[in-house]
Amino acid sequence: MADKLRTQQELERLQAKYIGTGHPDTTSWEWKTNIQRDTSASIVGHPPLLGLVALAQNEPTAKVRARLIRSMIQPAGPPPAREGDE
Amino acid sequence: MSDSDFEQIRKAQAERNAITAAKKGSRTFDPATQRADSSTRVRLGDAYGEENGDKFAGYHTSLPAADEDEEMEDVDNSRRLVGQYTATQSQIDEFAHGDGVEEDDILAGRGEKSNRITDRETDYQKRRFDRALTPTRADPFAANRQAGASEDGETYRTVMERRDIEREEERVRRAIEQKAREGSGDDNQPLLKDGADKENDDAGSTEAVAAGRKRKQRWDAAPTPDASGTPAPESKKRSRWDQTPAVGVPAAETKKKSSRWDLAPSATPIGNAGLATPAHSSQTAVLPMTADASSRYMQLSDEELDMMLPGPDEGYQILPFPEGYAPVRAPAHRMMQPPTPATGFMMQDPDSVRLSGQAVPKEIPGVGDLQFFKPEDMAYFGKLTDGADEESLSVEELKERKIMRLLLKVKNGTPPMRKTALRQLTDNARNFGAGPLFNQILPLLMEKTLEDQERHLLVKVIDRILYKLDDLVRPYVHKILVVIEPLLIDQDYYARVEGREIISNLSKAAGLASMISTMRPDIDNADEYVRNTTARAFAVVASALGIPALLPFLQAVCRSKKSWQARHTGVKIVQQIPILMGCAVLPHLKKLVDCIGPNLNDEQTKVRTVTSLAIAALAEASNPYGIESFDEILNPLWTGARKQRGKGLAGFLKAVGYIIPLMDEEYANYYTGQIMEILLREFASPDEEMKKVVLKVISQCAATDGVTASYLKKEVLDEFFKSFWVRRNAGDKRTYRPVVETTVDLGQKVGVSEILGRIVNNLKDESEAYRKMTMETIEKIVASLGAADIDERLETRLIDGILHAFQEQTVEDIIMLNGFGSVVNALGARCKPYLPQIASTILWRLNNKSPTVRQQAADLISRIAMVMQQCGEDGLMGKLGLVLYEYLGEEYPEVLGSILGALRSIVTVVGISQMKPPIKDLLPRLTPILRNRHEKVQENTIDLVGRIADRGPESVNAREWMRICFELLDMLKAHKKGIRRAANNTFGFIAKAIGPQDVLATLLNNLRVQERQSRVNTAVAIGIVAETCAPFTVLPALMNEYRVPELNVQNGVLKSLSFLFEYIGEMAKDYVYAVTPLLEDALIDRDQVHRQTAASVVKHIALGVVGLGCEDAMVHLLNLLYPNLFETSPHVIDRIVEAIEAIRMAVGPGLVLNYVWAGLFHPARKVRTPYWRLYNDAYVQAADAMVPYYPNLVENGIDRGELAIVL
Secondary structure, eight states, rough: OOHHHHHHHHHHHHHOOOOOOOOEEEEHHHHHHHHHHHHHHHHHHOOOHHHHHHHHSOOOOHHHHHHHHHHHHSSTTSSSGGGGGG | OOHHHHHHHHHHHHHHHHHHHHTTOOOOOOOOBBBBTTTTTOOTTGGGGTTTTTTTSSOOSOOOOSSSSOOOOOOOOSSSSSSSOOOOHHHHHHHHHHHTTTOOTTTTTTTGGGHHHHHHOHHHHGGGGGGGOOOOHHHHHOOTTTHHHTTTTOOHHHHHHHHHHHHHHHHHHHHHHHHHTTTTTTSOOOOSHHHHHHHHHHHHHHHHHHHHHOTTTTTHHHHOOHOOOOOOGGGGGGOOSSSSTTTTOHHHHHHHHTTTSSEEEEEEOOOTOOOSSSSOOOHHOSOOOOTTTTTTOOOOHHHHHHHHSGGGTOOOOOOOTTOOOOOOOOOEEEEEHHHOOOOOOOEEEEETTTTTTTOOOSTTTEEEEOOOOTTTHHHGGGGGGGGGOGGSHHHHHHHHHHHHHHHHHHHHHHHHHHHHHHHHHTTTHHHHHHHHHHHHHHHHOOOOTTTTHHHHHHHHHHHHHHHHHGGGGGGHHHHHHHHGGGGGOOHHHHHHHHHHHHHHHHHHHHHHHHHHOOOOOOTTTTTHHHHHHHHHHHHHHHHOOOHHHHHHHHHHHHHSSOOOOHHHHHHHHHHHHHHHHGGGGGGGHHHHHHHHHHGGGOOOOOHHHHHHHHHHHHHHHHTTHHHHHHHHHHHHHHHHHHHHHHHHHHHHHHHHHHGHHHHHHHHHHOOOOOOHHHHHHTOOOHHHHHHHHHHHHOOOOHHSTOOHHHHIIIIIIHHHHHHSHHHHHHHHHHHHHHHHHHHHHHHHHHHHHHHHHHHHHGGOOOOOOHEEEEEEEHHHHHHHOOSSSHHHHHHHHHHHHHHHHHHHHHHHHHHHHHHHHHHHHGGGGGGGGGGHHHHHHHHHHHHBSHHHHHHHHHHHHHHHHHHHHHTTTHHHHHHHHHHHGGGGGOHHHHHHHHHHHHHHHHHEEEETTTOOSHHHHHHHHHHHHHTTHHHHHHHHHHHHHHHHHOOOGSOOOOOHHHHHHHHHHHHTTTHHHHHHHHHHHHHHHHHHHOHHHHHHHHHHHHHSSOOOHHHHHHHHHHHHHHHHHHGGGHHHHHHTTTOOOOOHHHHHHHHHHHHHHHHHGGGGGHHHHHHHHHHHHHTTTTTTHHHHHHHHHHHHHHHHHTEEEEEHHHHHHHHHHGGHHHHHHHHHHHHHHHHHHHHHHHHHHHHHHHHHHHHHOOOOOOHHHHHHHHHHHHHHHHHHGGGGSSSSOOOGOOOOOGOOOOO
């Protein structure tokens, strides 16, 4: 049982450090949000990739970058209403 | 050096020795210390059975002299016809010595080693028993003030009033004492002001009664004036019974009185006015009637009644209890009633029920088997044994019993019991409520016979329930503090940490306002102990809730006009904060210093002293920053240092000492000059504390850049050596250390020769402690600064002194050895002229009677072997090597270990080929020593053997190496890790020397033994052999061994493979396909340990082949691994997950994550859990690499179109 407590604490620590990690109760909305954010962040974080996207879309890199960063706000739509919230 | 030289030196030495020996009392070359019989010495030839020894060795060579009894002991040589029967010798001996009876030292458990906390405590720490658990407080900060429950506690006002009265009491008591001393009995003057006070006095003494503190005003304690023989004016009036109750006694009063019931029963004093310290009931139980204090009047047991009264066979009948009868059970507090001191004699009858500790039950109903149950526990947990019917009890009582049971399990139970009980307590904490919980836990913590383990567990309980109870604890904060604060001044570091943690959790749960209002009354408590612990607790609160939150309060307290105690405590809190928080005080340094600054000029000496100490603590914590914060107080500090004397001065100097290192050069120089005058004056101070402070300040000043070497040489050194380098200081541990440290610190500035020149003569002092102190100083200075500074003259004196000190030691000390080693190593090649002399000393001491002398001599060889090599004294080393070889028969393992260590260091520096004695002679002598079970011997032999196997295996034949291999197998199960590691490495060297086949066969056989430790190490050894001799020499045999249908062997093989692949790393790519079928088989085995070990093999293979291809094999193994994901045993699942991760490294996350997507949102939580674990691990290690491989979720509204762009 103490073991369970420890794993729980470890998971919490992990989650505090890496927001993208999940647990058995992660909803698919949370997961999708993280996926989308990770993707945008990855493109923004790799300048060559960002350049490629910018070239393909015929936009300045700065604009693409800003758009990608902005798209990180609720990329998978607003959070679904919780069942108990009605 | 040639032999003739050596002989010459020997002769010269012999002459010198003769001269020294002529001097009285010298131990240098005293032949009396030498071993006459060197039966343990083995000459070089002996090992091979050469006939040169005495073949009668071991037999008596002469008839026995008169010392011993020649007659056979067991024969009765009298002429009696009847055999005499008498007790055996062992029995007589037993009676003579009282073996097992009188010899049992009843104090054995006491002192340092005792588990009981009270036994180790100082008188000051014992004062914690003077504190009482105060009544529950009201919670003014409760969210709902109307809540009835929290309202019936004491309010802040009453507590403060009570404190005032206590202080007044204290003052009055002092006044009475004063008057009694003066002898002027002024009867007319009333000592108390009015009746109202008296009322509250009683309230105060309520606490006192509960606390066991001996209050002078209490009715049951003799007032002091009586004790001193003068009539006590007014004192009679104070007794409670003859006092007319004041009109309109407030209702609160009765309530307060009632609170006495729930206080710690343990602390109730015994009403014997004659005793100075009220004895505790559990301590009075000296006679075997331990169980309970009133056991003299213990109820008769059923057996006893049966014996006394006629039974059914005589026509009598035992009637059952009438309906509705409940036996009167003595409640806990009644058991504490004053027992008559046990007097008189009592037969020790082992059969007696009363003596056999019957009253302490072995088992408490509903609790199960406990680890132990102490008689003292009966007072608390006795209720559980009364066998009351649970159904007839009220809910509250049931709850109480439940808590009691759980606490008992936690305190006395076995670990698993403890665990579950602790969890139940934690989980139900809010249901039980704070009151019932703390009312039971806290008295337990006040118990005098509490042991470390019990205290730890109870504190743990408090810690856990604090979390759960949160703000419900507020009414109990003070009670908790009373029991936890003493932990803050415990000697045990962990107890202190525990105490801090509790208080910090408590302050987080209760909140700052509540903490302050609870602890405020204790800040100017009359008792210094209470103030001290409160200050420490406040510091913890400050570190938990942040210094800024507490600062306004601290400022107010430090400026309190009402009492100096409050100011003192306030400053003390500020002192404790940096001690607790270290450099974290820096952001608030200025405010803290400003807060206590004015107190430097306080009218009370104590406040001034503690202020200077607080400044010292702040400066120490903020070093090397923050000098600007101290600007304000520099002036008062320096002028204060001039004005103060005695203890106050020590504090000021300490503060100065800590502030000077913060200053920049110029200022430091100036201020040092200012303070040096005082320091030099205080050099002569006889006060220990002052000495310590002065030394500390000197070393701090010397360490700052601003203070120059020339200044120190001119102003300080002479005085310093005159006052501190005296024999008296060497004898006293408290001054010894600071003197050495300060001298070393001065040496850092002024150089080696300056210091050494002054102290080197002390090495020839007659006081051994003084020589030791000198040696330690020299060692430290030379080790840190080297010997380049030492001129030739000094060098001679130094070596001479060291040799003298080394030879003259009566107790062999590591300091001497270290000093010798450091100096010789620092001098290096300059030692050459002295080496023959040193070597002859060593040789002489190697033959000493005392084993410690021999051991030290051998240790010295290992220290200086390197220097001897540098000086080119190979011949001398050969001599030493031969002598050491001769002493390999040494019977003391510690000495033997050192001798082996010395041999090893010689082998290391001269090399295998030049070694004397030759390796082929040395190694056979080592083989039997390998069997020695002593750790030091084992470690040194295996090291030596390993070195030989590594550097010169050809000097011994293969058969000898195999023999050594067999001996080494035993070492694989040694307790010490170093030995096991050395043995494993040696296997590698030997395998390299004689080829792996034979060694491997030996090792594979060893896989079949029962011992796990041994098997594991064999597996490691196989791995090492494979690493040193290339895997293809080992793998076929190993894989063949897997066919043995025996679990241990197969597991051993898998384990070996695991180590093997761990060691060979990238080489694994050539063997992956070879071992895959074997792993297939292992991974689908029924036994889960089998699969676990196979998984760890897979892990090491996969990590070895990262980036080297082999993906097909890895995916194949992954398919076999994956079904194991639902294993629940922690070891197994950990290995499986690790293996899957390793494969992810080898084949990339995309492929492996395809397995993971399937289960992330599976309907069953049991499935989701391990899948998320895999996902999280992948995410932490390779989040970026996962981006392209996330599943396509376009229809779910996730459009990651950017990734699909192709130009």
